[in-house]
Amino acid sequence: MNITKDIIARCKQKDEAAYKVIYQTCAPYVYAIIKNYLSEQEERKDMLQEVFAQIFLSIHRFDAKKGNFKPWVAKITANRCAVHLRSRNHLRVVFSMEEVVEEPRESLALLEQLNRADLEELLTSMPEGYRTVFLLNIIDGYTHEEISQLLKIKVQTSRSQLARAIKWIRRNANIQSGLLKLIGYGA
Amino acid sequence: MEHNELRKKLREELPLPNELGWEQMQEGILEQMATAEQDRRGAFFFFNWKKLLVVSLLILNFSIMAYLIHLVQEKEELGAFPVAVEQPLSSHDPKSEESILESKTNTESPNKNLTNKITTPKSTENQLLINKNTSTSLRFLNNFIERSYDEEVMLYDVSEQRTVTNNSPLYPTIKYPIPTNKLVSQNAAFATLNSIIHPIESQKKAIVFPTANPKIEVITFKPHYALELSGGMNNWNTNYDEVSTEQNIRSVNETELTGYQLAANLKYYFNPNWYASTGLAFQQLNHRFNYENIKTEQVEERDALVGIAINSISGDSTFIRQDRSVDVTQKRSVQHYNQHQLLSIPVHLGYEWNYKRLALSGNLGGVFSVRSFSKGKTWVDSEIATYDRENQIYKKRFGLGVSAQVQLNYTLTNNFYIGGNIGHSNWLQNWSAEPTIRSRPSTTQISIILGRKF
Numbered sequence A: 001m002n003i004t005k006d007i008i009a010r011c012k013q014k015d016e017a018a019y020k021v022i023y024q025t026c027a028p029y030v031y032a033i034i035k036n037y038l039s040e041q042e043e044r045k046d047m048l049q050e051v052f053a054q055i056f057l058s059i060h061r062f063d064a065k066k067g068n069f070k071p072w073v074a075k076i077t078a079n080r081c082a083v084h085l086r087s088r089n090h091l092r093v094v095f096s097m098e099e100v101v102e103e104p105r106e107s108l109a110l111l112e113q114l115n116r117a118d119l120e121e122l123l124t125s126m127p128e129g130y131r132t133v134f135l136l137n138i139i140d141g142y143t144h145e146e147i148s149q150l151l152k153i154k155v156q157t158s159r160s161q162l163a164r165a166i167k168w169i170r171r172n173a174n175i176q177s178g179l180l181k182l183i184g185y186g187a
Numbered sequence B: 001m002e003h004n005e006l007r008k009k010l011r012e013e014l015p016l017p018n019e020l021g022w023e024q025m026q027e028g029i030l031e032q033m034a035t036a037e038q039d040r041r042g043a044f045f046f047f048n049w050k051k052l053l054v055v056s057l058l059i060l061n062f063s064i065m066a067y068l069i070h071l072v073q074e075k076e077e078l079g080a081f082p083v084a085v086e087q088p089l090s091s092h093d094p095k096s097e098e099s100i101l102e103s104k105t106n107t108e109s110p111n112k113n114l115t116n117k118i119t120t121p122k123s124t125e126n127q128l129l130i131n132k133n134t135s136t137s138l139r140f141l142n143n144f145i146e147r148s149y150d151e152e153v154m155l156y157d158v159s160e161q162r163t164v165t166n167n168s169p170l171y172p173t174i175k176y177p178i179p180t181n182k183l184v185s186q187n188a189a190f191a192t193l194n195s196i197i198h199p200i201e202s203q204k205k206a207i208v209f210p211t212a213n214p215k216i217e218v219i220t221f222k223p224h225y226a227l228e229l230s231g232g233m234n235n236w237n238t239n240y241d242e243v244s245t246e247q248n249i250r251s252v253n254e255t256e257l258t259g260y261q262l263a264a265n266l267k268y269y270f271n272p273n274w275y276a277s278t279g280l281a282f283q284q285l286n287h288r289f290n291y292e293n294i295k296t297e298q299v300e301e302r303d304a305l306v307g308i309a310i311n312s313i314s315g316d317s318t319f320i321r322q323d324r325s326v327d328v329t330q331k332r333s334v335q336h337y338n339q340h341q342l343l344s345i346p347v348h349l350g351y352e353w354n355y356k357r358l359a360l361s362g363n364l365g366g367v368f369s370v371r372s373f374s375k376g377k378t379w380v381d382s383e384i385a386t387y388d389r390e391n392q393i394y395k396k397r398f399g400l401g402v403s404a405q406v407q408l409n410y411t412l413t414n415n416f417y418i419g420g421n422i423g424h425s426n427w428l429q430n431w432s433a434e435p436t437i438r439s440r441p442s443t444t445q446i447s448i449i450l451g452r453k454f
Helices: A005-012 A016-037 A041-057 A069-087 A105-112 A116-125 A128-139 A144-151 A155-172 B004-010 B022-043 B049-078 B094-102 B138-151 B180-184 B190-202 B245-253
Strands: A093-095 A173-176 A179-182 B117-119 B129-131 B224-237 B254-269 B274-310 B317-355 B358-380 B383-387 B398-411 B416-427 B442-453
Touching: A005 A016, A016 A041, A016 A069, A016 A116, A016 A128, A016 B004, A016 B022, A041 A069, A041 B022, A069 A128, A069 A144, A105 A155, A105 B004, A116 A155, A116 B004, A128 A144, A128 A155, A128 B004, A144 A155, B049 B224, B049 B254, B049 B274, B049 B317, B224 B274, B224 B416, B245 B254, B245 B274, B245 B358, B254 B317, B254 B442, B274 B358, B274 B442, B317 B398, B358 B416, B398 B442
Parallel strands: none
Antiparallel strands: A173 A179, B117 B129, B224 B254, B224 B442, B254 B274, B274 B317, B317 B358, B358 B383, B358 B398, B398 B416, B416 B442
16 A cells, blocks of 8 residues: 555645545555445445545544554544444443453464455354454454443443453354364354 | 454455445545535534434423413513403593482492502692502503503593502402593592592593493403422333344343432413413333343363272272263343433323312323433343443434323412322333334323412
8 A cells, every 4th residue: 555645645635536546545455444344235335435535534634754544544444433333333232141251362363374254254243242342452453441432332341342252253163174164153 | 462463364455346446436435525524514503413402492491481481470460450451431421420420329349359549639630649559660551551542442541640559459350331430449438539530620631431330240260370390209111012022031021110200390271171281301210120040051070980889899999980061050140220311391281170179180292202311231132231321222312202191289379289190101102222122111100299370
């Protein structure tokens, strides 16, 4: 992803040709992030529009000295996805009959052996509340405090959702001969 | 622990589907930008249209109440001058003046409630003094008389320097045709009357009096208002519809409890029996969530002692160990007290029956409610879910319902009364945002009331 200062400067002046360059450069990356959070294709399309509208509107706040363009775009994307899921009221805070215990993250090493398609399949089958907290914390690097502010949930809730997500992954993934096999869904 | 490999995989760039190309997306993105910019500008004024709507409704409600109270006070002030309003006059007939003056019957007071006295001191012949204890402004009286000219024949001329005072009881209002001397005073002695009439005649103004016998028409009803403050208990029913099995689980696990409410209500009696009412009520609805689950799991026990073999000849014993499964039963209970808080604006039409000091009334109407707060636990998607301000299972905050009340009042004084009230409200809208759950609650309230008529 190579966005020049000139492109950003033109974008700040609302140059549509610059918008196009940024879109064509960043869209595959943004789309990959959106696909992790949202499962409906129509919803992904709407979110892609929303994210780029947000990027173009707030590009005057981007400061190249503070960081690269790519992480900045990733942050906006994850943020918009989380806000969208929250507003859709799909992030229900649930607890099951078992007590919440902090799960060892070593089990996530299992996931690293999977290819992208298998990972997608696994994420799609994961309950949305678990998936959102898992992606925000493990993949997009949000702290539990940041997640609690973003999703408007308690910090403890964010922690327990992550613990359940990891437990869910461990329970639903069984590695045999280096391949993951999904067995059953549901918490 | 970093998961860079996982992160890298999940952020691998993906080829864009054809329908997500720039040409297809450009219009949508630009539209969204325009909308977002518009929202930013609009947000300054309409940061939250729902909150704004609620605040506006409340302000409107209070404004209407304040206006109605003001109207009542104004009517009371108007009622302080019953003489001019209620005295129809005919054309001038000097002869009749004299005959009336000599007539004893015409000097009698038509009604004890009317105690106006009109006197004219010798020193100020041009002044017509209507003596009462409470004074009012000259401007107000002039307006008042001019208004009565529109409806009636001219009453009498009033000089510019008159002073008007009034302290008489005003109700019931009395209509009667007043003769010459009645204009002056129904209580005045003849000597005084002559001294009053003379200066009036000297002004040569047309003063005309009816010849008909006095008629008394007592108006028994005057539209008025009542303000009621009430407080009491309520009980409610979540009324889960049969949409899914989750409804049944909820119905079994949730028990409605007693809550409380406080209300202020304004009634307008436009008829001796009929009234309209509105106000503002705060309600807290309580219920308890109970859930108990017993789960049995098999736990593997490694190398467990399952028996002892004893050699009966040598007496040696051997422990027999092997892996075995043990059933473990887990029991977990969850109990939580749930709360919903509502602000309601009822609008009712009612009918009242009066018997001595008692008044029985019934009213029927609609209620608009705003749920300000919901907090608790419930059953959703085979799990126990927590809801609060942040996680709103009961997302739909605005409600519309029908309500009915029966009220019994006991009059303490002319203005004050106490009473009791039983009411029932049924919400027409589903409170739940969950597609599998449908809840149209109903509430039953009992309140005690302190009211004041004015």
